[in-house]
Amino acid sequence: MTVVESGSSKRVTGTRMLRREDPALLTGEAKFIDDIVQTDALYMVLLRSPMAHARIISVDSSAAKRMPGVVAVFSGSDLRGEWLAPMPCAWPVTVDMKNPPHYPVAADVVNYVGDAVAVVLASDKIAAVDALAAIDVNYEPLPVVSNLEDALADKNLVHPALGTNTSYVWNLEPDKAKVDSAFASAEHVVRSRFVQQRLIPSAMETRGVLAVPHPYGGEYTLFSSTQIPHILKTMLSLTVGISEAKLRVIAPSVGGGFGSKLNVYSEEVLALTLARKLHKPIRWTEERSENSLATIHGRGQIQDVELAADADGKIMAVRVNLVADMGGYLQLLTPGVPLLGGFLYHGLYDVPAYSFTCTGVFTNKTPTDAYRGAGRPEATFAIERSMDALAKRVGVDPAEIRRRNFIAPEKFPYSSAPGLVFDSGNYLPNLEMALEKIGYKEIRAEQERRRAEGSRKHLGVGLSCYVEMCGLAPSKVLGSLSYSAGGWESATVRILPTCKVQVVTGTSPHGQGHETSWSMIVADRLGINTADIEVLHSDTAIAPYGLDTYGSRSLAVGGSAVYLATEKVLEKAKLIAAHALEVSPEDLDYQDGEFKVKGSAGKSYALSSAALEAFTAHDLPEGVEPNLEATVTWDPPNFTFPFGTHIAVVEVDEETGQTDLLRYLSIDDVGNQINPMIVDGQIEGGIAQGVAQALFEEAVYDESCNLLDSTFIEYLMPSAAEFPSFELGNTVTPSPTNPLGVKGVGEAGCIASPPAVINAVVDALAEFGIEHIDMPASPEKVWSAIELARLSGTRVD
Amino acid sequence: MFPASFDYVKATSVPDAVSILSSVEDSKLLAGGHSLLPLMKLRLASPSMLVDIGSLSELSYIEDKGDYVAVGALTRHHDVQNSRLLKSEVPILPYVASQVGDPSVRHRGTIGGSISHGDGASDLPAAVLALDAKFVAVGPKGERVIPASQFFVGFLETVLDLDEVLTEIRVPKFSGGWSYQKFNRRAQDWAIVGVAAVSNGSTKVSLVNMGSTPLRAVGTEAALADGASIEEASSKASDGIDPPSDLNASSAYRRHLAEVLVRRALVEALR
Incomplete structure (x- = not known):
C-alpha cells in the first residue's frame, strides 16, 4: 500500500509504530488540567438546579458568603452585566431557527436539572463544595416537557417566549415527486420507528478549566480540557468580550472527548469572566456525576423510516422523518448534529429517491450535541435495521438484500440522491470478506441446529454495512449548511538549523496519537527519523490557526496539511540545494536526507546543509528568504467516505433475556493507513462504544425530567470484561480526496456497531416473531418481548 | 464527590474502637471503606468521626475450629477467595467472595465490613445467611454471638449496636453441594438478583437483592423439605417476598429471575 510519496527508503507509514505519547501518559508524567499547578487560584463550583423547569424567585447566598474560605458567591442576576453575548450556537441550520438566549448562570428560569444557578469561589475546593449547601434558592416550579411527543404537541413550552418548542424544521428532498411515485409503485414498503436513546459521553477525564489573568499586561491564558482550543478562543472572545489577540487557549493533555469537548461551555465562559472580574486565576474541575448533568448528551431522536422497494428488494426510495431532542438550550453545534446523518439514511445503497426531514425540539433536559459519530450512527442504525426488515419482507438473507442494493464500484465517484459525492468505495468484496471470515454459513447452520433441538439459548447473527462521511470538511460545503466555521486545517513544518524538525498542527489530539502519526508522515517524506521530529499542537500561541479535532477530520484534513507543508518546505530546501550544487532544481532527486543530481553519481547536498544555510543565509539563491519553514492551510475538496461490514454474533438466554455478545468481527475500509495499530485502537474503542449503546447505556429521565442514572452505578457504561476480543480486518480503497488517500477512522x-448488535438480537429472537427491540436491549426488555410474544401467540414454531 | 468534613482516628485495638464508638456521637467504624466512603462522598452518610480499624491485623485470619471455620472480620475478600481452608471446607464462600466487585474492591473490602453494612444487594451477606453462619460482636458489655438469621433487620441495618464491632464470622463446614448464581449486567456490578444454595442434609436457599435485606427463600426451602421437585420448589422462590423495582429490573422481572436462578442453583447444588 502506497501511503506517502516517499523520500525515504525505510518507510514507517503503514507500520504499527508504538505511540510516542504513551510513555508520558502511562507513567503519569503527562499533565492534565488538574495537574497544572497554580497556587493562587480560586476554586469554582456551581450550584446546579435540582428542578428541570422553574422560575428562580430568589437566591440567598448570605450564609454561604460567611463560610470560611469562601471568597465570593454570585447568582445569575449578579452576573447579568458581565457577558458580551449569550453562549454561542455556531450552527443556525435554518434562517428562522429559534435559539433562546443562554447564559452561563441562569438568572430567571432554569431549563434542566443541572442548569447553573449560582457560582461559589473559594480558596479551596472543599470549602467551595460545603458552601453550596448554604445557598438558599427559592424556585417556582414550571411544567416540564419531558419527551419528544410532548415537545411537538406544544402543550407546555420550555421557552414560552418562543411560542413553540420547535427550534427548526430542516428538509432535504431534492425530488418529492420521484419519492412519492416510488412509494406509490413499490412492491414492498417497510416502515419502522426507531428510538435513539440519550447517551452520556463518559470521557476518562471529566472537563476542567483554569483561567489565568495577567492583570498588568491585560492578557489571559485559559487552559481547558477541550477538543477545540482554536474555536474556543474565538468564541470566548466573542462571548466574554476579551480581545482575541489577548487570549491564549491551551488544551493540555486531554483524557478523551468523543465530541463532548467539542463545545463552548458555561464553565469556560464563567472562569474567564470571573478571572477578569476578580483579577485572580479561577479553576474548575468537573465531578463525575456532574458530568452526567452538565456536559452535553448524545443522540436523543425518534426516527420514522420508510423504504420503498421493488419485488426483488431493490430500494426505490428512502423517506425519513426525524424528531431530534435539543434539550434545554442550543449548545455549540446542537441543531446540526442530526443533519450530519441526514445525507446518509440510504447507507451504501444505490437509492434514486430520497426525502429527509428533521424537526429539532426543546425539552427540559441537558442539551444534546455531538457525540462520537454525531448523526451518522443514528442514520446507519435506521437504514441497517430497515434492511433486515426488508430482507425478511422479500424473503432473502440479510446479506443478499445488501448485495442487491450496493452502489456498484464503477459508479464512483458516486453522486447520491441527497447530493453528496461519495469519493471511492468497493462494497461487495468487503461484505464477502466479512462473511467468509466470520463463517457465516456455519453460524447459520448452528443456529438451525439449536432451533431444531429447541434450545433456550438462541443464536443470532447481525450484519451492519456502513458508510459514513467524515474528514470535515470543504469550507464551502459547510458554508452552504450554515455552519459558522470553515473546514480547512493548517500545518507548519519548520526545519531548524540543526535539521531537527518542528511540526505545528492546528489539530488538537486528545488521545488519537497525532504526534506519532504526523511524525510518521513527515519522516517518510523527508527521509529522516521520527525521533528528529516534534509535533506541537493545542496551544493557540504556538499553533495560531487551526480548526481542531472532531468528526474524524484530523488525519484526512490536518494530516494532509502536514504532508503538503512538508512538500512545500522540501521544495524550498531544493532551491537552496540546487543553488549550492549549481544545477537546476528539476535536476535534483531527493532521498534519505540528501538531494542528488539525477544521473550524476556522487554529487549530492544534504538536507542538513540546506537547513544550516537557510539559517546563516550567507549564500541563498536570489529571492529565497532565510529560514526553512513552510505553512499550508488546506481546504479539502470533499468529505471522505469510509465504509465496512460489521458482524455481531450473540446468544440470547430465553429465560433471563440476557444477551451475550459471543463474537464481533469488523472489516473496515478507511483508505490508506498511516499507523494500523492506531487504526485498530480507534475501531476497537468505537465498537465498544456502539455496543454500549446497543446493549447497556441510556440516560434515563423520570417524568419530572430528573436524571435517574447520573453515576456509573446506574449508568451502565461497560468495561472490557463485557466484551469478547474483537476480530478486525481491512480492505483498502484509497480516497482520491486528499494526498494521503486516507479516510478517517475516529467514529x-x-x-x-449498534445495528449489527440489534440485528443479531432480533435475529436470535426470530422464532418468537419479535421484529424489534429498542436500545439498549436490556435483559428485562428482551424478556418482556418474549413474554409478550408468548401471550400473543406470535411464536413461529 | 467530596465528603463533608469529619474527624479521623486510628483504633489501637477492638476495645479501643468500642470505647471511641461509645463516647463519640455519630462516629462510625471504617474497615475497607468500600461501602462507607462512597456513601460519604455522595453525602448520604456524614459521620462526625471515622474510627479506622483497618490496621488491626489481629482481626484478619481464617482458622479451622473443628466444625466451623472462623474468619476474622477484617479478612479481605481476596484472602477469602484464595483460602485453601475455605475452599475445602466451605467452598461456596471463596467463590462468592470472588464475585464481589472487581479486583481492587476485593483487595480492600473486608468480609466483616460487607456483612455489617447489611446491604441486601451484596453477595456475602446472602451467602452467610444460607450457610447459617454466626457472628461474634464485641461491645461495651462484652462479646455476644449472633446467628445470621437474626442479624439483618432492615435496609443497611443490622442488630449491631452503634458501639459494637463485628469481630468474627463463624461458618459451619459442609460437605454437600452448593451453588451461587449471580445475575448482573457488568462484571463489577451488584447482583440484579442472586441466589445462594447450600445442601447439607437440608437445603438452604438465600436471595440477593430481592428485598431490603438478604432473604431466605422460605417458600422454596419448605417445598424442598416436603419433597417437592426442583421445578416446583423454584416456582416458590419469591413466595412472601416483594422485591424492589429499579432501573435494572422491575419487581415482576426480579420474581421471574429469582425463579429461574433458584432452579439453576438447585440443579447445581443437588446434582
Whole structure:
C-alpha cells in the first residue's frame, strides 16, 4: 500500500509504530488540567438546579458568603452585566431557527436539572463544595416537557417566549415527486420507528478549566480540557468580550472527548469572566456525576423510516422523518448534529429517491450535541435495521438484500440522491470478506441446529454495512449548511538549523496519537527519523490557526496539511540545494536526507546543509528568504467516505433475556493507513462504544425530567470484561480526496456497531416473531418481548 | 464527590474502637471503606468521626475450629477467595467472595465490613445467611454471638449496636453441594438478583437483592423439605417476598429471575 510519496527508503507509514505519547501518559508524567499547578487560584463550583423547569424567585447566598474560605458567591442576576453575548450556537441550520438566549448562570428560569444557578469561589475546593449547601434558592416550579411527543404537541413550552418548542424544521428532498411515485409503485414498503436513546459521553477525564489573568499586561491564558482550543478562543472572545489577540487557549493533555469537548461551555465562559472580574486565576474541575448533568448528551431522536422497494428488494426510495431532542438550550453545534446523518439514511445503497426531514425540539433536559459519530450512527442504525426488515419482507438473507442494493464500484465517484459525492468505495468484496471470515454459513447452520433441538439459548447473527462521511470538511460545503466555521486545517513544518524538525498542527489530539502519526508522515517524506521530529499542537500561541479535532477530520484534513507543508518546505530546501550544487532544481532527486543530481553519481547536498544555510543565509539563491519553514492551510475538496461490514454474533438466554455478545468481527475500509495499530485502537474503542449503546447505556429521565442514572452505578457504561476480543480486518480503497488517500477512522466503529448488535438480537429472537427491540436491549426488555410474544401467540414454531 | 468534613482516628485495638464508638456521637467504624466512603462522598452518610480499624491485623485470619471455620472480620475478600481452608471446607464462600466487585474492591473490602453494612444487594451477606453462619460482636458489655438469621433487620441495618464491632464470622463446614448464581449486567456490578444454595442434609436457599435485606427463600426451602421437585420448589422462590423495582429490573422481572436462578442453583447444588 502506497501511503506517502516517499523520500525515504525505510518507510514507517503503514507500520504499527508504538505511540510516542504513551510513555508520558502511562507513567503519569503527562499533565492534565488538574495537574497544572497554580497556587493562587480560586476554586469554582456551581450550584446546579435540582428542578428541570422553574422560575428562580430568589437566591440567598448570605450564609454561604460567611463560610470560611469562601471568597465570593454570585447568582445569575449578579452576573447579568458581565457577558458580551449569550453562549454561542455556531450552527443556525435554518434562517428562522429559534435559539433562546443562554447564559452561563441562569438568572430567571432554569431549563434542566443541572442548569447553573449560582457560582461559589473559594480558596479551596472543599470549602467551595460545603458552601453550596448554604445557598438558599427559592424556585417556582414550571411544567416540564419531558419527551419528544410532548415537545411537538406544544402543550407546555420550555421557552414560552418562543411560542413553540420547535427550534427548526430542516428538509432535504431534492425530488418529492420521484419519492412519492416510488412509494406509490413499490412492491414492498417497510416502515419502522426507531428510538435513539440519550447517551452520556463518559470521557476518562471529566472537563476542567483554569483561567489565568495577567492583570498588568491585560492578557489571559485559559487552559481547558477541550477538543477545540482554536474555536474556543474565538468564541470566548466573542462571548466574554476579551480581545482575541489577548487570549491564549491551551488544551493540555486531554483524557478523551468523543465530541463532548467539542463545545463552548458555561464553565469556560464563567472562569474567564470571573478571572477578569476578580483579577485572580479561577479553576474548575468537573465531578463525575456532574458530568452526567452538565456536559452535553448524545443522540436523543425518534426516527420514522420508510423504504420503498421493488419485488426483488431493490430500494426505490428512502423517506425519513426525524424528531431530534435539543434539550434545554442550543449548545455549540446542537441543531446540526442530526443533519450530519441526514445525507446518509440510504447507507451504501444505490437509492434514486430520497426525502429527509428533521424537526429539532426543546425539552427540559441537558442539551444534546455531538457525540462520537454525531448523526451518522443514528442514520446507519435506521437504514441497517430497515434492511433486515426488508430482507425478511422479500424473503432473502440479510446479506443478499445488501448485495442487491450496493452502489456498484464503477459508479464512483458516486453522486447520491441527497447530493453528496461519495469519493471511492468497493462494497461487495468487503461484505464477502466479512462473511467468509466470520463463517457465516456455519453460524447459520448452528443456529438451525439449536432451533431444531429447541434450545433456550438462541443464536443470532447481525450484519451492519456502513458508510459514513467524515474528514470535515470543504469550507464551502459547510458554508452552504450554515455552519459558522470553515473546514480547512493548517500545518507548519519548520526545519531548524540543526535539521531537527518542528511540526505545528492546528489539530488538537486528545488521545488519537497525532504526534506519532504526523511524525510518521513527515519522516517518510523527508527521509529522516521520527525521533528528529516534534509535533506541537493545542496551544493557540504556538499553533495560531487551526480548526481542531472532531468528526474524524484530523488525519484526512490536518494530516494532509502536514504532508503538503512538508512538500512545500522540501521544495524550498531544493532551491537552496540546487543553488549550492549549481544545477537546476528539476535536476535534483531527493532521498534519505540528501538531494542528488539525477544521473550524476556522487554529487549530492544534504538536507542538513540546506537547513544550516537557510539559517546563516550567507549564500541563498536570489529571492529565497532565510529560514526553512513552510505553512499550508488546506481546504479539502470533499468529505471522505469510509465504509465496512460489521458482524455481531450473540446468544440470547430465553429465560433471563440476557444477551451475550459471543463474537464481533469488523472489516473496515478507511483508505490508506498511516499507523494500523492506531487504526485498530480507534475501531476497537468505537465498537465498544456502539455496543454500549446497543446493549447497556441510556440516560434515563423520570417524568419530572430528573436524571435517574447520573453515576456509573446506574449508568451502565461497560468495561472490557463485557466484551469478547474483537476480530478486525481491512480492505483498502484509497480516497482520491486528499494526498494521503486516507479516510478517517475516529467514529467508524461506533457508527457501525449498534445495528449489527440489534440485528443479531432480533435475529436470535426470530422464532418468537419479535421484529424489534429498542436500545439498549436490556435483559428485562428482551424478556418482556418474549413474554409478550408468548401471550400473543406470535411464536413461529 | 467530596465528603463533608469529619474527624479521623486510628483504633489501637477492638476495645479501643468500642470505647471511641461509645463516647463519640455519630462516629462510625471504617474497615475497607468500600461501602462507607462512597456513601460519604455522595453525602448520604456524614459521620462526625471515622474510627479506622483497618490496621488491626489481629482481626484478619481464617482458622479451622473443628466444625466451623472462623474468619476474622477484617479478612479481605481476596484472602477469602484464595483460602485453601475455605475452599475445602466451605467452598461456596471463596467463590462468592470472588464475585464481589472487581479486583481492587476485593483487595480492600473486608468480609466483616460487607456483612455489617447489611446491604441486601451484596453477595456475602446472602451467602452467610444460607450457610447459617454466626457472628461474634464485641461491645461495651462484652462479646455476644449472633446467628445470621437474626442479624439483618432492615435496609443497611443490622442488630449491631452503634458501639459494637463485628469481630468474627463463624461458618459451619459442609460437605454437600452448593451453588451461587449471580445475575448482573457488568462484571463489577451488584447482583440484579442472586441466589445462594447450600445442601447439607437440608437445603438452604438465600436471595440477593430481592428485598431490603438478604432473604431466605422460605417458600422454596419448605417445598424442598416436603419433597417437592426442583421445578416446583423454584416456582416458590419469591413466595412472601416483594422485591424492589429499579432501573435494572422491575419487581415482576426480579420474581421471574429469582425463579429461574433458584432452579439453576438447585440443579447445581443437588446434582
